[in-house]
Amino acid sequence: MAAKLxxxxxxxxxxxxxxxxxxxxxxxxxSAYKDGTPTAAMARYYAEFAKGGFGLLIAEGAFTDDVFAQSYSNQPGLVTDAHQAGWAQVVTAVKAEGGRIILQLIHAGAVSQHVDTPHAPSAIRPKGSMLVGYGHKQGAYGIPEVLSLDDIDNVVGGFVSAAKRAERAGFDGVEIHCANGYLLDQFLTPESNTRTDKYGGDIANRLRLTCDILSEVKARATTGFLVGVRLSQAKATEPDYFWHNGLQDAGQIFDSVAAAGADFIHLASEAKGYAYHSATKSGENLTSFAKRLTGLPVIANGGLQDVSLANEILGADQADFVAVGKTALLNPDLPKRLRAGLPLRAFSYDMFKYGVTIDAQEKWTQEQTVNV
Known part of the structure; x- marks a missing residue:
């Protein structure tokens, strides 16, 4: 195995x-403006990761319509011309540093902490509580209203329109978010989808909406514009959730998104780490299975700031890329630090003591500098 892959x-x-x-x-x-427009601070924030040597950035989820999609207050969107112009400034800043950037597109569904009446596949209350620090709503989730077939058509249209805007803003691609308990994952998950129409029942029907979105977005994208998908077993409020039938479910999911036109698969395993959730409940590795089954590039995730583990995964051909989240917040220059043999700053949830925004992080960082 080559060193420092x-x-x-x-x-x-x-x-x-x-x-x-x-x-x-x-x-x-x-950290967007109240109307969902990305800010100059966001452009500076993402440019730091490009400057720090990350080969690819996946920008935070942008909401895809102004009806039911938004997850929380000050979330960026990609619905209006102003949103598109704001994101174009982010892309320009990243590419000025030699970076590459993809935008994640997301619909909150039942777990929205922003819209008055969340809509979802079925009228089932999500487990757990709303995320602290996000949105003006807190506490237990409510029971969502059921999306009609017309609503579902509008969901598809929202993703397609947002993807076209992302391309016009200069992004290298989009990532369709079917993970972590958000809308598309709600359709995929039998506990949150009890529909009896073409979007409910067996796994092919429950995955239909995601595949429809992938195929529609791909059909309208120009050559070279990437359309990937993020998947996960765990939900934000259910960290121990596994796909019921292990490799059987995984095989159907991976095959289906590949057939729908996905250019890559990003398997999120952040809740309890790569070893725990990039495997079935009985221990079969899912990232390597996705690679073998589909031939698509696979992005692994979950504690992979550990460069030895990251290199082991890549060297064993279990994945093609490794995605790093929270540790990158304190190490926007993580690839450069590792290349130079410098230690990484350890992540601490204390950095969110003033909130989860970029401004709050900068305030905390300045405080640490003063106290050193």
Missing amino acids: TTDTPGQIGLLRTANRFVLAPMSRA
């Missing part, structure tokens, strides 16, 4: 070539 080996997704195998994982920062 993550930092030294170029990567390839479709026609996009990256300088290395490190990916910035998408992380919600709730």
